[in-house]
Amino acid sequence: MTKREKGSGSGAARAGSDLGRRAAMRREQLGLTRAHVAARAAASPGYLRYVEEGAAEPGIGFLLRLAGALDTTVDELVGGTTELPAGFGAAAAHPEVLVLSPDECREKLSTHGVGRVAVTVDDAPAVFPVNYTVTDELVAYRTDPGAGPASAAGHEVALEVDHLDDAFSQGWSVLVVGPAHIVTDAQEARRLADHAHTGPWVGDGRQQWIAIRPTRITGRRIRVMGSHVSSKATS
Numbered sequence: 001m002t003k004r005e006k007g008s009g010s011g012a013a014r015a016g017s018d019l020g021r022r023a024a025m026r027r028e029q030l031g032l033t034r035a036h037v038a039a040r041a042a043a044s045p046g047y048l049r050y051v052e053e054g055a056a057e058p059g060i061g062f063l064l065r066l067a068g069a070l071d072t073t074v075d076e077l078v079g080g081t082t083e084l085p086a087g088f089g090a091a092a093a094h095p096e097v098l099v100l101s102p103d104e105c106r107e108k109l110s111t112h113g114v115g116r117v118a119v120t121v122d123d124a125p126a127v128f129p130v131n132y133t134v135t136d137e138l139v140a141y142r143t144d145p146g147a148g149p150a151s152a153a154g155h156e157v158a159l160e161v162d163h164l165d166d167a168f169s170q171g172w173s174v175l176v177v178g179p180a181h182i183v184t185d186a187q188e189a190r191r192l193a194d195h196a197h198t199g200p201w202v203g204d205g206r207q208q209w210i211a212i213r214p215t216r217i218t219g220r221r222i223r224v225m226g227s228h229v230s231s232k233a234t235s
């Protein structure tokens with residue numbers, strides 16, 4: 001979970017430009033206040049708010065300072081890497097691979113996000129991205145009854161969730177393994193829908209909930225020694 005400025009709401013949700021949305025989202029990922037980032041970038045909190053929520057077109061000097069303050073790159077902030085697969089950055093000089101405990105894995109999963117579920121479709125392996133949510137002991141996602149992710153029901157499946165920080169070549173990955181089932185109880189389906197952070201990115205019409213009851217949760221984290229990025233940057 002990320003910290004948000006008291007009384008400011010989600011800057012990412014109110015951003016008036018792609019730059020503002022990315023800057024606000026990155027700030028919240030790091031758990032930094034607007035005042036903290038403004039001080040790092042040698043700017044006023046008011047101007048940073050304008051960048052996040054308005055239609056500012058800052059010069060390259062400010063963008064370089066803002067990127068440095070947010071421990072990222074100008075390309076990431078302006079969307080120059082949006083069409084590239086995650087993980088295109090070069091490997092860091094001294095990476096450290098850490099094994100995450102089950103509690104750390106659950107913390108990384110948080111309550112929602114995008115993951116990939118591995119299923120068998122027509123006797124062939126397949127992997128599908130899904131918007132998932134976490135509630136109690138279940139990891140669940142919505143899909144169309146005829147879509148590939150629905151094939152998970154009745155089988156043991158794997159769902160992987162990860163986060164990559166290309167600017168510092170670090171990140172984490174969590175793997176959830178367990179049996180999946182169709183949620184047939186209407187009350188349980190409503191509870192999942194009420195708890196979900198967002199609907200499926202691919203649009204409406206996907207109302208069938210598939211729930212996974214984890215029997216094994218494992219994870220790894222790549223940490224770069226010497227980086228001053230807060231641990232929340234990969235949380």
